[in-house]
Amino acid sequence: MxxxxxxxxxxxxxxxxxxxxxxxxxxxxxxxxxxxxxxxxxxxxxxxxxxxxxxxxxxxxxxxxxxxxxxxxxxxxxxxxxxxxxxxxxxxxxxxxxxxxxxxxxxxxxxxxxxFADRHLNPRTLKSSFLGNLVCCEGIVTRCSLVRPKIVKSSHFCPATKKIMEKKYTDFTSYEAIPTSNAYPKEDENKNPLETEFGKCELPESAPPGSLPRNIDIIADEDLADRCKPGDRIQVIGLFRVLPNKQAGISVLIANNVQLMSKDLLLNFEPEDIKQIRKMSRHKDIFELLARSLAPSIYGHDEVKKAVLCLLLGGCEKILENGTRLRGDINILLIGDPSVAKSQILRYVIHAAPRVVATTGRGSSGVGLTAAVLHDPDTGERKLEAGAMVLADRGIVCIDEFDKMTDIDRTTIHEVMEQGRISISKAGIQAKLNARCSVLAAANPVFGRYNLYKNPMENIGMQDSLLSRFDLIFVMLDEHDVERDRMLAESVLKLHRYRAQGESDGAVQPMGTTLENRTTFNTDGSSENSKEIYEKNREWTAMEEREKILSTHFIRKYIYMAKELKPVLSEEASTFISERYTELRSADMGRTDMERTMPVTARQLETLIRLSTAIAKSRLAKIIELKDAKKAYELLYFACFKEKSKERLEYEEHKQKRQQSNIRNNSKSPNEVEIDEEIEGNDEQESTTTKETSTRASRYGKRAFDDLNISANELANLEEIEKYIQKLAENQPFTKDEFKAAYDQLSGENIIFIDDEQIMLI
Known part of the structure; x- marks a missing residue:
């Protein structure tokens, strides 16, 4: 060499x-x-x-x-x-x-x-043997210093000779490492006086990154300054050098290139991905499919998974003309017995979402979540240090053990959860920091386990002012049920039996990292696994054998694309939300404290809008339709009263019967029944067809009442009415969904009333 x-x-x-x-x-x-x-x-x-x-x-x-x-x-x-x-x-x-x-x-x-092979390091492995070398260091930005100007060149004009003289300035951060005097020249070589005309500055930045307690100072200048912000995971390629100090030398990394490692930036979109995402958005039950694919290793908790999907998609933020902000972030609280997978759901969100800051209740204080005023050791001035919620701006904050926080610390996040900002007025500093983030919190009840003989408010033990800021509160109980316990045991045993492809029985896992971790490139984007839509290996999931789930990489791409949409409310959805909010308020007044989990306030009206928006985003729709509002109402109803609405229970029963019938009538084995690939055609065409079908069913229904001599305000058997309608339809029988659409239309027009299996003509 x-x-x-x-x-x-x-x-x-x-x-x-x-x-x-x-x-x-x-x-x-x-x-x-x-x-x-x-x-x-x-x-x-x-x-x-x-x-x-x-x-x-x-x-x-x-x-x-x-x-x-x-x-x-x-x-x-x-x-x-x-x-x-x-x-x-x-x-x-x-x-x-x-x-x-x-x-x-x-x-x-x-x-x-x-x-960079053996020079792909982290702050702990960055040793003195690498001084003067080009290295790649990976870590998390924990703080950024104030921007400080540095003179790199000055120009001076000589009135006597009418010439301009330039002088360049270097310090120990320059590659040449030969510092020059910072004093401006007063005379040229001929002793003629000089006048300073202008000075050119560059903006350096200092930030110690490192997910471990060890850290290293990064000095970035010119276009690399302000490339990242606290909370970003970055890779810095640069020169490892020692700078002189008063007591001893300081080892720093002079940045040569800064690359962001956020998960949303790692997504490699191709034209085929866009095509597959748009095709998948026309799936009949895309919202249920996406929710089922979230945390597939966790058994049950279907409603919680749907809520987490809504949190990942988010609503639409609106800024009114008077400056009022209507948040689009969805906040969720999971509270329940130990060992019901609350923390596991949080861990999945941390893995799947593009920007997440995770913390715990015991390890966080009020200022740790918001912002703190600290003493800058470099300048001696007071400065603001961003907390977890500021670092997670436009992202998600996951707070585990939320109940372990003190009441004083919990009150500091009231403003953040509703206004999306933090107001600071301390030590002569007045500032407003953006913290537009969703909050996903998990907590245990006050008594350790949920006490069924006490109301939810006593079990939760938090103020109503804080609980009302959560859009959804789920009570997750460790219920004793033989069939459920058997299914749960099978799901856990699957996880322990599962081995990755190519791993032999009893094989020892390598302790070293793979070659992919020693490159600054995104290797996931070029791998074959990243192009898979469905998860091939489902041995480790809690899903049934015939059910398909989407791959995690495809879900990331789908959510990333869906989040950018801003659907608007339709007239039907607006009317439905208004009516259902009134019903929720009435139901809240008629329920005891034992039956409801949170107070129903005007914030729940905005919750319905945010949930409807998120569900519409899951279809990549530009308009929030009635079916989106219905799903949002069912989700909110379950969170408020710990039970599913009557309409939801009926729909699930009909759906289960239809699926079982399809499997019995299908000549293929259950593994080959691809119920997930029922893709809808054109949305507008389907909407028009559904409306025409429901109108036809309504016409036959009115005729059935006349032929059977059923008078107004008289209860009739719903099954007999449906059989007679099918007889009238002859060669074009109706499905359960078509009957349901007709019932919805007639109920909305105040023509019929349905209670359980009874129907009445109004």
Whole structure:
């Protein structure tokens, strides 16, 4: 291996004559690498794009350098400073050929990405042996310092000679590492006085990232400044260097490239993905399919999974003309006995959602969740430190053991949960921080286990002012049921029996990380598993053998695409929500404290709108239809009164009978019955057809009452009426769904009234 380039630079950045020829040879090698116009034109196109976008940083794949110039690639890793100077000189020359005017305006930089092998580190493994090397460090940004200006160049005008003299300034963060005096020159070489005309500044940023207690200071400047914010998971490629300090040296990482590692940015969308997502959105029961695919290893809790899906999709935020904000974030509280999978549901959300901050009630204080005023050790000034909810802006906060927080700490999040912001007025600092996040909290009852002889408010033990800010509160009980316990045991045993593909019986899991973890590229986007729509291996799930579930990667893409929609309420949905809210208020007044989990206030009206919006998003719909509002009402009814509505129970019973009938009549085995692939046609055509069918069923229903001599206000058997209607229909019999649509239409017109299996003509 050749020795590293040894260059001696004077204060003005000029190369000494002794090393000029050697430097020229190295620059020529990098010129040949960048000028690939005769080949695939990868980097020449990137340079042209850089000039067009008026940026100054070119991202180079270290693997490409390794393929074409192995010696240069090795020296880039071990003697980074000497090599990067030559590399950036080569970039400057190519830009000068393509656009001479633009080359005079800026200083150009090279950023790296790719595989760094044993130099892919974290703050704990970053040792002194890597000083002076190019490394890749991965971690989580915990805080960002204030932006501090730094002079990099000053221009001075001489009135006597009418000339302008420029001076460049460097410090220990510069690659040359030869600091210059920060004093402005007063005279030129001929003792003529100089006047300062302007100064050009760059904006550096310092942030210690690291998910472990160890951390490392990152110094980023120019276009890398403000690239990330606290809470982001990032990869920083840069030079590991020691800077002098008063007591001892400080090891820092001078950033060369910063890459965000958020899960939503890792999603690699292709045209085929968009096509599959749009096709899947026409599935008849897409909302149920998505909910069933969430946390498939957890048995039961279907309504809770639907609520979590609504939380992931979210509603639509609205800002009124007077500045009032109507939040679109959905807040959910899970409370119940131990060992009912509350924490497991939280862990799944942490894994699936793009931006999540997880914390616990015992490990969090009020200021830890919102914001704290701290003393800046660098400047000595007071500054704001963002808490968990500020870090999760436009994301989700998962709070486990919510009941372990004190009442004083819980009251600090009242403003955040409703207004989506935090107001600070401490130590002379007055600020408003955005915290537009959804809250998913899990808690145990006051008595450890849920006491059925006490009302929910006594079991929960929280203030009504806080509970009303939760859109949905689910009481999850460890009920004793022989059939349910048997199914639960089978589900748990599946998890312990499951082995990944290719894993032999009793195989020892490797302790080291895989090669995929040692690259800055997203390897998930190119893997075959990321293109799968349905989960192939369902041995570990709690689903029935014939049920299909969507893959986690496909769900991420689907939710990411659905969240961007902003559906609007239809007239039918608005009327239904208004009527059902009135019914909820009436039902709340008629129920005892033992029967309801939370007070029904005006916030529940907004909850119905948010849930309806989220359900419409699951269909990728632009309009919130009546069926979306009905599902939202059923979900809210279950959360408020711990039971399903009568209409929901009837619908599930009919659906179960129909599915069993389909399996019996189908010649295929249950494994081959693909009930999940019933894709609807055009939504508008289906809506029109359903309306026409319900109108036809209504017409036959009125005729049945006349033929059977059933007078008004007289109860009749619903099954007999349906049999007579089927007889009238002859060759075009009605399905249960069509009957249900007809009943809804006639009930809405106050023509009939249905109670259990009885029907009455009004």
């Amino acid at each position: 050749a020795a590293a380039i040894t260059t001696k630079m004077n204060a003005f950045g000029m190369v000494d004559k002794a090393d000029e020829n050697r430097m020229r040879e190295i620059i020529q090698e990098y010129l040949n690498f960048l000028d690939d116009s005769g080949e695939e034109r990868v980097y020449i196109n990137r340079i042209e794009d850089m000039i067009r976008d008026e940026t100054a940083r070119l991202i180079v794949d270290i693997n490409d350098v390794r393929l074409k110039m192995k010696e240069r690639a090795n020296l880039l890793l071990t003697s980074f400073v000497d090599e990067i100077i030559a590399f950036e000189h080569a970039l400057k020359e190519i830009v000068s050929k393509l656009d001479p005017d633009y080359a005079k305006e800026k200083d150009f930089c090279i950023g790296f990405e790719g595989s």
